[in-house]
Structures are given as structure tokens and as C-alpha cells.
Amino acid sequence: MEFKEEKLSRAISAFSRRQILRLIADTEMTVKDIAESTEMSVSLASRHLKLLYDLGFLNVRKEFPNKFYSLKVKELKGLLELYDKVIKKI
Amino acid sequence: MEFKEEKLSRAISAFSRRQILRLIADTEMTVKDIAESTEMSVSLASRHLKLLYDLGFLNVRKEFPNKFYSLKVKELKGLLELYDKVIKKI
């Protein structure tokens, strides 16, 4: 349980990953799409996606020649929204 | 704004600090109390408290010979509760 908290904590600790999670919260996107939207390299986006996927937070759908990533653990969307709310109060 | 998000992210990224934030969410506590409850050293607890305080998340009340810390940004409590909820769904 405490282990899962660490996984979650790690996943959302980096701004880059929060960006990605927000992007794919409602829409599935390819690595390339994400890289463009976030202005990070495809390589970096791919590594972030791998981390999130390995943690069990994402779905992947393959449709040649693309791979579409989307948010599997929908609760994360709410968490990020609360994140925003807290920030506005600071 | 993105800067504040980083502050928040940093504050709650460490398990030790989430422990502390949960402890003082409803009750004010001294450094020593916190150290005992969390089984960390007084020194370490103090350093975590300083970080949280410097980020603007805590209140301090001095009453010789103690300093009582408590949660100032109450929204953090809700955030940590949601954290727990998300974890249960993983």
C-alpha cells in the first residue's frame, strides 16, 4: 500500500508527466502528438509514457503505424484537477 | 503558476512529508511529537517542516519551550485524501 503510494507519487511528481497525463486524460494520443503538444522530444515523451504505462496508469491501442496512449486510471484526472485547485489557493 | 505547481509537487512527493502533512492536518504538533509518531529523527522532522513551512504550507505557534506546527493550506488535506482514494483503485 505504501509502495503504491510511492508509485503514484513518483508518477505525478514530474511536471512533464503531469502534462502528459492531462493531455491523454480525455483523448488518446500518439507519442508524436504528445511530443509536439508538450514540446518535448519524442524520445523523452516515450520514456515518460513507458514509466506511466509500467506503473499501470495507461492503456495502449496499436493501429499501424501508430500507438495510441490513453489514461486507464481515470481517478488520476480528478487528482490533477484537485492539484490545480490547491495551487490556486496557494 | 507552473512554479507553484512545482512547489506543491515537491512538497508532497516524499512519503515522509506526506506523513507529516497528514499528522498535522487536524492537530498542531511539535517537532518532537512528529518525530516520535513518524519514527524519524527530530533533526529530519525539523528539516521537512522547514521545507513545508518555507513553501507556505504551515502555521507555527510558539509557546515556550515548544513550537507547534499545523497545516495552513487546508486544501492539502483533501489532496492527500484523494491520493489515498486513487491508491485504493490501483
Place this chain on the structure above:
DNA sequence: TGTGAAGTTTCGTAACTATGAAACTCTAAA
């Protein structure tokens, strides 16, 4: 069978983080 688009992985590095240990500061009361 080899080409190209899409994505992944590896390597190296600089920066950051949490922590233990130990020295230090502060302050009211004796």
C-alpha cells in the same frame, strides 16, 4: 527484401533528494 515512419532503448551527465550524524542556537528559569 529493403525502405521509411513510428516509436524505443541506451549511454552519459548534471542536478536534485533524503538521510544520518553531529554540531550548533535559542531562551526561560534557577
Place this chain on the structure above:
DNA sequence: TTTAGAGTTTCATAGTTACGAAACTTCACA
């Protein structure tokens, strides 16, 4: 003005992290 309790700060270190760059993989279709 000494002392003791409460808390803080510094120093050193081991581990983690995000990232750029570049090499690598995969696979349908020409």
C-alpha cells in the same frame, strides 16, 4: 550566568531523476 530542553543547521554521502543525443527496433507495404 549557567543549564537544560527544544529545535535548527551543516556536512557528507548514497541514491534517484530528468534529460539530450544518438543508436536501435519494428513492421507494413512498395
